[in-house]
Amino acid sequence: MSLHAVLRGNAQILFERIEIFFDGIFGGADNPLRHLGALGLFFLWILVATGLYLYTVLDTSIEGVYSSIGYLSQEQWYLGGVLRSLHRYASDAFVLAMMLHLVREWAYGHYYGFRLYSWVTGVPLIWLAYISGIGGYWIVWDRLAQFSAIATTELLDWLPFFNEPTARNFLAPDSINDRLFTVLVFIHIGIPLMLILGLWAHVNRISRVDYLPSRNLMAGTLASFLVLAAIAPAMSDAPANLAVAANEVKLDWFILFIHPLTDITSPAAVWALIFGATILLFALPFLPHPRPQAIAVVDAANCNGCSRCHADCPYEAITMAIHPDKPGHKIAIVDPDLCASCGICAGSCPSSTPFRSQEKLVTGIDMPQQPVDVIRQDLETQLAQLGGSTRLVVFGCDKGADVRGLAGTDTAAISLLCTGMLPPSFIEYALRSGADGIVISGCHDNGCDFRLGMQWMRERLAHQREPHLRPSVPQDRLQVIHASRGESRQLATAIEEFRKRLASQMVASTKPPAFSRRKV
C-alpha cells in the first residue's frame, strides 16, 4: 500500500469519526462536515449580499475608500458595520469550508473516475477565492491593505511576467491614484463572478445539488457571524501611508497567511508551493487507482421507459431516449463517463422485483458485477440454510460497515454496491421466504458515498418514493442501521438488539404470508 493510500485512509477514518461525533450533536441533515460544499455556497451568498451593500456606499477615491468604509463601522455600525463584519467573517468561513471540502473529498477518494470532472473544475476555484479574498483587503486601503498590496506585488514580481515591477505601484504616497481603487473594485466583483460561474461548472454533473445547507445549519452559522460582528466588529486599521512601513498588522490568517509564509521562506519557495500544489491537485486523479467498476447496463426488452432510474441517478448519468423496439415507449441510456457504478438505478427499476417467476431475473437496468438475479440467488441460497428461532437477513453496503462477516446460522448477509441498490420488494420477498426480520445497513444520514442512496432507500421504505415498499410489509420487522466502515461492532450490537426485540415481540400475524416462486 502506497504512502498516499495510507495517508488517505487515515484521513478518511479521522473524518468518519468526527462526522459520527457531529451526527450525535447535529444529526446528519445539520452536520456541517457532511454539507461543506453547500455551506461554502451559503457563505458565498452572504458575501455577495453584503458585498452589494458595501459596493453601493464605497467611494473609490484614495481618501474616500478608507473614510467611506470606516463610516460604516463608526457611524453606521448597526447596519453597514454589521454587514461589513459579516462580509469579513463569511469570507474566512468560506475559505475554511472550501479547504475542508477539498481535504474531505480527497480523504474519501472522491476525486477520480467519474468524479474527475468535479475535482478538476474545483481546483481553479481555490485560486479565484484567494485572489478575490486578497484583493478585497486592499480596497479598505488601511495599513493592512498597504502591507498586503506591497507583499503581494513583491511576490508577483518574482514571476518573469511583468516588464516593470508591480511593487513600484506602491512605492511612495504619490505612486497611487484614484483609478487604482476603481480597478480593484471591478476585479473584486469580476473574480467572484468568475468564481460563481466556476461553481456552476463544478456541480454541473451532479443531480439534485445542495445549493444551500439545511435551515438549522444556515441559522447556526449566520448567528455565529452575527455574534462575532457584535463582539469583534470588523474595523479598519490606521490609514495607509506608503512613507511608513505597515509593520504591526492584524493579519487575517485564513486569507493572508501567504505573506508571512513568503517572509519566512522566499518568493521562489511560495510559488513552488502554489504551483506544485496546483499541479498535484490536477494530477491526483491520474495517479494509479483501483480499476473502475462496470457501469450500469440497460436491457431493452425489460426497460419500459418509466424514467425512475433517470430520476434517481445521483450523477445525471441516465437519460431517456426513444425505445427502439417499443413504439411510444422510452428507454434508459447510460453515459459511461458519468456512471458511478452505484447500482441505485437497479434498485429503482420496477422490473427488479424478485417475485417475478423467471428462473433468471433480468431487469431493465442492472449492474454486471452484481446483477439482481445474483442477489436473488444469493438470498434464496442463504435463506434455505438459515436456522434458529429468529432468522435475519442483513443487506449492507460495500462502502459502509462490512456485513459479510455477520453471516451465520441464523443470519444471511448480502453486501450491495450501495444500499440504494436494493429494490424494496426484496425486503418483502425475504420476509415471505422465511426471514423473521430484515436489517438494512447503510451510510449515515447525508453521508452516502453515492450521495443519495440512503435517502432514496429511506423514502422508498416510507412509501414516499417509487418503487416503494408495499404497505402490507410490517415495518416492525425492518431495522435500518447507519454504520460506516469502522462501525462493524456497533452494527453487530444493533443487530443483536433487533433480534432480541423480534424474539420478545414476535407475533405471527405481523409476518406476511409465505411465498415461493418455485412450485413445490
Next chain:
Amino acid sequence: MVKPAAILGQAILYGAFAAFIGYFATSPTYHQIPDDVALIKLSMSHLGGRECRKRTAEELAALPPNMRAPLDCPRGRSDIKLQMDLDGKPAFETVMHPTGLSGDGISTVYKRFEVKAGTYKIAVRMNDNLVNPGFNHVKEEQVTLKPAQVLVIDFNPDKGGLFFQ
C-alpha cells in the same frame, strides 16, 4: 425532538466555530520587521541609452523624404549599471538589462533593504549607457531614518535624475 445535550453541544460547537474564525481573522498580530528597523527601497524604471549616429547628407538624400531622420539609432538599449553604498560600504550592485525581445524596453530594479533606524550616508551611482565609462548619474546624501520609515531611491529625469524620497 432535539435533546438538551444536543442543543448544548451545538451551542458549544457553534461557539468554537465563531471563536476560531474570529481569532484567526485578526490574530496573532504580524510584525514583518523589527520595531527599530527602517526600509530603503531602491527602485527605478528607466530606458538605457543608445548610441546614435548622425546620417551624412548623402545618406539622407538617398532616403525617401518621409524617412529622412537625422539620426540613425539602433533599436536595442544599453544595460544600466547601478551601485549603492551605505556609509561608504558597497550595499548593492547590479546591471539592469533592458526588457523586450529586442532589448528595447525599460530596465528596472526593485530591491528592499532593512536597516536599523539611524543616520546613514547613502551614495547611489548609475550609468545608463555602458558605452561610456564611469557613472553619469550620482546622488550622495546623508539621511536619518526613523523606525519603520520608508526611504525610496528612484530615478526620474524630470526630478533631476536620482532622487531620495
